[in-house]
Amino acid sequence: MRSFKRLKQRLKSGVFNGMLAPVLKRFKPETILESRGDRPLQMTFDDQLKALIFFHLEEYSSGRELLQAFEQNDFAKECVAPPHGIKKSAFFEAINTRGLEQLSEVFNHLVKEAAGVIPTEYANLGNLIAIDGSLIDAVLSMEWANYQSGAKKAKAHIGFDINRGIPRKIYLTDGNEGERTFVDKIIDKGETAVMDRGYQCNAHFDAWQAAEKHFVCRIREKTRKTVIRENAVNPDSIIFYDNVVLLGTKDINQTEKELRLVGYRVDSKNYWIATSRQDLTAEEVAQVYKLRWNIETFFGWWKRHLKVYHLIARSEYGLLVQLLGGLITYLLLTIYCRERHQEPVSIARVRELRNQMANDAAAELQKQRTRKRRSSYKIVRLKLIRRNAKT
Template identity: 55%
Template sequence: MPYIFNHLKSLNAPSFYQLYQPIQKAMIGMPPLEARGHRPLKMTFEDQLKALIFFHLEEHTSAQHLLQVLEEDAFARNIIAPEEGIKKSSFAEAINTRGLEQLTHIYQNLQTEAVSILPKEHDKLGDLIGIDGSLIDACLSMHWAGYRKGAKKAKVHLGFDLIRSIPRKIFLTDGKGAERPFVSMILSPGQTGVLDRGYQAHDLFDRWQEENKYFVCRIKASTKKTCIEDKEINPDSNIFYDAIVLLGTP
């Protein structure tokens, strides 16, 4: 079925240029993407990156859909696609096996620049980092290579800057990767992590405090709490209980 291009979508073209402009600066010093064998690359890293940005901007339903647009739409064919076009097999190989080192370089440069530019909307709250781990779909779908949602997942462990509303650190593991060990890797001394109940581990609570890393963590209702000291509460505040407690059993 031929792809029907909605010409009104051409209004989206400036948004692509706007997103891609800071990336060009972030590429400075980037290690080159080289072919692994004797065959020349069918897609440069820049081609890959443009295709991925375009894929998310246009919300294509699959890699097959993206490739069809790269072939049939004038803007995508002239600006996004490689000069000689790209076939399904070459595209899948490039996206799934290449460019990780280059993407890491760009992410680190963009993140560093963004931190220095974005305002701190709630500076009085300190350096708050939301931490969570989530299963993700790790590849684009293809009609001839379906992605099974119940198997072989990847997990992303994200440290999100709640003051500036941007990611700070990202780690990837297989779907069964444990989440708690990444708290120490994500937090820097002086920062405060905001965590859900899945991160409750009393031995790690002690370790994080020794590392000068703070946290706000929900705990299970069944957790045993031994009160050490009750704190005075302002009746006009939103705090209904404040105490120093010992969690679990000694």
């Protein structure tokens, strides 16, 4: 990409800088991104972070589209792009090989920042973390993204804080990687993992209880169960089953530790929920599992409005950089909407933010042009005065 001529004074965007304040003003990464050779970096970490955030805010579908904006969009050119421009090869090399450690630090910082401004919901149900995996369509050149013959996919494993409505942890693997092993990495002691049937595993149920990590997990209806003791069930409730059981077949795959099994019916459909939570009512267990849908809502919004699965990276490293950029953008929007408008993030506020960014750029450009015209007028007038003085 050819370099472009910049204005002598770069544009300033109050709304964009305001959204970035939790990072630029209140955080400095412990690890500094440095050049690996004698040449200075064409794109610093701040440049990389702003580029990723702008990419997601504007819903671009490719890296080429972002680079084109660096040339043609006044706001992108003056407020986002590196001061001296950046070539296409340098941009994609940076995305695929640099910044992951720093972005991870920023993400963890913003999770804590968001937790401080977002009110906690469902506190009576405990600390609830929904866990799910999401497949990402890859291309055949992404050899690491194994899935099946003739297709490549990656998988993002995400822990979602249900109480605050924000993503909390992310791991990236190929599409074939199992999901259960990430539960231990995502939840801490005393927290409750909320999961669908894909996470059902009797050995893991025992291990999580031993580690004092709670779970609420839907299981298959035909799972063998041995009743240890029965709990009373209200006949007027949606609950039709509430017992302490052992799951699986004895001497083969049966759980060693007792757990609770709750069955409830909604719209003529039965749900079987295994849990280690003995402190909740059966109705509350059903409510907790229903809240698992919040992570699906998040995935849908994140993919649709921030275009996080439009690939600008092909390496595993670069794809995680891109995904972290998308999560950071979501957290910044969440904090911005809470601090400025006391409301959850919404596409209406995102569109408003885009318009304000464009208006900031247009207003600043107009000011600079006005100053330039006034300066030119003063110079011409001064020349006329001097000419008249000579005559």
